[in-house]
Amino acid sequence: MLVLGNHDYVSTGTIIFQRLSVLLMDIPLYLSIIHLKRYLNGKYGQIFTRGDMALILLNPGLILVDNMHFQYNSLMFSILIFSISFAIRKKYLISLFLFCVVLNLKHIYLYYGICFAFYILKNYVFDNAIHFLQDRNKDERGQAEEEISLILESRVPQVFQWNLIFIRIFKLIMITLSVFFISFYPFLRNGFQTQLKAIFSRLFPFGRGLTHSYWAPNYWAIHNFLDKVLQILLGRTGNTGFKTRGVVGDLDMHIVLPTITPLTTAVITLLTLIPLIKVLIDTKSPNFLQTKITFIESISYAALSSFMFGWHVHEKAILMASIPLCLLASHSTFHAKISFFLNIIGAFSLFPLLFTFTENVIKVCMLLTFALFSYRHMKSLHLNFSSYILWYEKLYLILLIPFYIAIILFRNSPIYEKLPFFPLLFISVYSAAGVGYVWLSLFFKIVSHFINFDSSKKDK
Amino acid sequence: MIEKLKPPKWYLGVIISILVGITLRICLGTNPYSGESSPPLYGDYEAQRHWMEITSNLPVSEWYQNSTSNDLLYWGLDYPPLTAYHSFIMGKIFSIVDDGDFMRLYTSRGYETEFTKMVMRASVIVSDLLLLFPSLYLVTKIDFTHSTENDNFQEDVNQKKKGKKNEKEKEKEKNKLHKNKQKNILIWNLMLLQPSLLLIDHVHFQYNSIGLSLIIFAYYLACQDKWSISLVCFYLGCFYKQMNLYYAIPFAIYYLTQLIKKKKYRVLFLSFPFISICCISITFLPWLLTSADSLKQVINRIFPFERLIYEDKLANFWCLISPIIDFRNDFSIQITKLFSLLATLLFSAPSNYNLARHGGQLRFKFALLNTSLAFFLFSFQVHEKSILIPAMIATLFIQDKELSIYSFWFILTSAFSLFPLIQREHSELAYISAVGIFATAYWLIAWNQIKITNLTKKLLLVNSLIIILAHGLIYIQITPNYPDIGELIFHSIIGLNFGLVYIFFSYKQFTISSNLIKNNEGSENTDYFKKLK
Numbered sequence: 006m007l008v009l010g011n012h013d014y015v016s017t018g019t020i021i022f023q024r025l026s027v028l029l030m031d032i033p034l035y036l037s038i039i040h041l042k043r044y045l046n047g048k049y050g051q052i053f054t055r056g057d058m059a060l061i062l063l064n065p066g067l068i069l070v071d072n073m074h075f076q077y078n079s080l081m082f083s084i085l086i087f088s089i090s091f092a093i094r095k096k097y098l099i100s101l102f103l104f105c106v107v108l109n110l111k112h113i114y115l116y117y118g119i120c121f122a123f124y125i126l127k128n129y130v131f132d133n134a135i136h137f138l139q140d141r142n143k144d145e146r147g148q149a150e151e152e153i154s155l156i157l158e159s160r161v162p163q164v165f166q167w168n169l170i171f172i173r174i175f176k177l178i179m180i181t182l183s184v185f186f187i188s189f190y191p192f193l194r195n196g197f198q199t200q201l202k203a204i205f206s207r208l209f210p211f212g213r214g215l216t217h218s219y220w221a222p223n224y225w226a227i228h229n230f231l232d233k234v235l236q237i238l239l240g241r242t243g244n245t246g247f248k249t250r251g252v253v254g255d256l257d258m259h260i261v262l263p264t265i266t267p268l269t270t271a272v273i274t275l276l277t278l279i280p281l282i283k284v285l286i287d288t289k290s291p292n293f294l295q296t297k298i299t300f301i302e303s304i305s306y307a308a309l310s311s312f313m314f315g316w317h318v319h320e321k322a323i324l325m326a327s328i329p330l331c332l333l334a335s336h337s338t339f340h341a342k343i344s345f346f347l348n349i350i351g352a353f354s355l356f357p358l359l360f361t362f363t364e365n366v367i368k369v370c371m372l373l374t375f376a377l378f379s380y381r382h383m384k385s386l387h388l389n390f391s392s393y394i395l396w397y398e399k400l401y402l403i404l405l406i407p408f409y410i411a412i413i414l415f416r417n418s419p420i421y422e423k424l425p426f427f428p429l430l431f432i433s434v435y436s437a438a439g440v441g442y443v444w445l446s447l448f449f450k451i452v453s454h455f456i457n458f459d460s461s462k463k464d465k
Numbered sequence: 466m467i468e469k470l471k472p473p474k475w476y477l478g479v480i481i482s483i484l485v486g487i488t489l490r491i492c493l494g495t496n497p498y499s500g501e502s503s504p505p506l507y508g509d510y511e512a513q514r515h516w517m518e519i520t521s522n523l524p525v526s527e528w529y530q531n532s533t534s535n536d537l538l539y540w541g542l543d544y545p546p547l548t549a550y551h552s553f554i555m556g557k558i559f560s561i562v563d564d565g566d567f568m569r570l571y572t573s574r575g576y577e578t579e580f581t582k583m584v585m586r587a588s589v590i591v592s593d594l595l596l597l598f599p600s601l602y603l604v605t606k607i608d609f610t611h612s613t614e615n616d617n618f619q620e621d622v623n624q625k626k627k628g629k630k631n632e633k634e635k636e637k638e639k640n641k642l643h644k645n646k647q648k649n650i651l652i653w654n655l656m657l658l659q660p661s662l663l664l665i666d667h668v669h670f671q672y673n674s675i676g677l678s679l680i681i682f683a684y685y686l687a688c689q690d691k692w693s694i695s696l697v698c699f700y701l702g703c704f705y706k707q708m709n710l711y712y713a714i715p716f717a718i719y720y721l722t723q724l725i726k727k728k729k730y731r732v733l734f735l736s737f738p739f740i741s742i743c744c745i746s747i748t749f750l751p752w753l754l755t756s757a758d759s760l761k762q763v764i765n766r767i768f769p770f771e772r773l774i775y776e777d778k779l780a781n782f783w784c785l786i787s788p789i790i791d792f793r794n795d796f797s798i799q800i801t802k803l804f805s806l807l808a809t810l811l812f813s814a815p816s817n818y819n820l821a822r823h824g825g826q827l828r829f830k831f832a833l834l835n836t837s838l839a840f841f842l843f844s845f846q847v848h849e850k851s852i853l854i855p856a857m858i859a860t861l862f863i864q865d866k867e868l869s870i871y872s873f874w875f876i877l878t879s880a881f882s883l884f885p886l887i888q889r890e891h892s893e894l895a896y897i898s899a900v901g902i903f904a905t906a907y908w909l910i911a912w913n914q915i916k917i918t919n920l921t922k923k924l925l926l927v928n929s930l931i932i933i934l935a936h937g938l939i940y941i942q943i944t945p946n947y948p949d950i951g952e953l954i955f956h957s958i959i960g961l962n963f964g965l966v967y968i969f970f971s972y973k974q975f976t977i978s979s980n981l982i983k984n985n986e987g988s989e990n991t992d993y994f995k996k997l998k
Contacts, residue, residue, distance in 0.1 A: 017891050024894055362579055363495055370491055374484040381481060384473045 033083035105184035222436035323351035354436035494586035496895035521556025596678035660880035676705035780960035812839035831974035
């Protein structure tokens, strides 16, 4: 199994070993969720029920990518969730250490970087000294001391003790550097420049084009689609043939709409992440439940924004946004609704990854079961959940079924020869509409933390 | 006014349970079936496919006869006619697959593609949906008080005496009813996850669920006083697979005693003989019409009398005692048949006598379990897969408050006993999944809420651990002189467990509290699982 050059090696032992090892990775995930559950308690009861655990452990997107398409995401998500729970427990150094570990496991976790950075800066580095004093004497689960924190934080002025701040910054830098050192040293000692260049060109392949060969359901999928549609409507031709062939290629040229470069995507992503900075800086200490919720919400928003506007995003990245959001499903109806949406749309957009006959049957059954299960679970947690989902949102989800049947029929019809990319295009654009809608609602929610939308009575 | 959270509708839970069952079965079906990619004979999957081929292409008179087109040595039909009719229907439906190549006579032997595998797996799932799911659902609706202490029986009697109830109590009762429905759906799910049935039907590939669910229908209908339909279902079950005759003695005794006790002589002496004649004649009609010889041939195929007392290693008494007294090799077939007949009757007698003497639905269930277990341990030509028969009755015991943990023990052990079979076709992943899911589900739903002592829990864990460690014995060869001794030790441990189960459940049957017998025979409401979480 481990012999070099043994491409396409298959044996029963290999299959059993790999499948079992992925299954075993669910154990750390379960442990991390239990750990988070203990510390996410508010004053007025638990916000994390057993059914929520099923939302993550049995998440169809996670199962499709992890157990079928085959990756080891559960282990990394478990380390991430441990990192989040340590951050909530005010043990910031351990949290940063775990975050660096997971970042060195998969660099996509950089999506969360800005959140962890500002959260730790605000609550650890530039933390008011008074919190350190009160934290040492309090129960770290944050139960029952919200009123005292409120009083203290409103009365005591923000005083920065610069020597403490420098010490804390130094500690953070040392932890980060040590983790990266352990991770990179074996490669860098064989030639700093060449190895670093090789690593970065493998890690961040900018030559692969704006969209992956199966378009991820982000804004650029809509952008490509609109470009093609306008191109046909306005009758302009150009060198765009390869874009609709669904092949990974070099810089895509858009004809009608402006061409997108990696720099453009970076700028747009950073623009959308700016509200996060304000939100994280404005939070109170993690003694308050709202802070914990805002933190998890913000990491989910950061992942979703980077997914929507990033360069060459793979569809698997939708998991980065949907898994942390599942942790909030019992907190409020709003979070339940968007988590419900994102789980289903994310799993649907992952369908093109698995195309053999058996996998087709399994993935459809799994998504259907999960959709009904999560609907029932959230209905049992939240009042009026079914009426909270608006009619067009329900229509969007229900239309998935006839559209998917239409795609299957399309694949078996003669037109398929001429337009082989059409099913993938349709799935991507339809999911992108849903994901964009979720992103927009999450954006307004984040922004509403510091701007009051007086006109809207409903929690948006 | 505080708005109360309305619980979701009950049918949503039913739909989700069905979908979960379907998804799980499809996922298990991706594993290799019996005899996958192993010419020349393949395995049980090929046998089923071959029967479909034979029955859909040849006329009825040739199904059980040896001929050039029907070579009985290559998976000849050896189940009763209902299996043949079922294969006929399936064969006709599948003859449109691949332009008929799938079912073409003789040339379709060993036909294996991804699509046809999924099609065959789907046929088992459909038969499960149509028969197993409803039958187990009906069973969960019977609420029995099975513990020796009468929990809520007195309370319910008082409740019924009260008469008029006010608004609040009506609301309370409605909530209680709803909670009971939820609990029933959970228990239904747990029953559907029974690992041995999943492993044999959906991985190893057979159609046991049809016969077994017909028996469960018969049991349910007997408990609901619908005797004629119950008898019909029982006959259908036995005419599907002759293994279901393991249940025959308790059914016969229960029918006789209950009908005599309830003075339903018309049913007993008119309907029953009429139904028997109808069922037998309709099922065997094609062969009755041809000749006595063809009927004889069918009977010979169903009950082959010239086979040995056991084939492969299994947790059967005769196999496990073979290091000491080797019945297979040292005695003639007639003597072994006599021994096994006497032993089987001897060990099923106490339970059936108890049933005949006292009667009652609860005793009926016990007698079914004990008799089928005795048959498994002592009967002639038992196969590993026959453990499904006692295991099916044990799943009916899962909803019982006191005996739930012991039925869990038995079902788990029966699943463990199937490991050598599953290991031979390289489906260990399916095995781990099925057993793991059942154990986890049981732990989540029932473990903390059932009144069992810590000692029982520890014993169960230690026992399971020993068996799990013993799995390794299948793989290693201890001494070259006796290459199969590892498997024999494994089966001995399991056989010991089965013996203990038999003794325990017999004991429980004899010590059923007399209170229950005097009163109702068991349709009281109970309040298991006080916390629903």
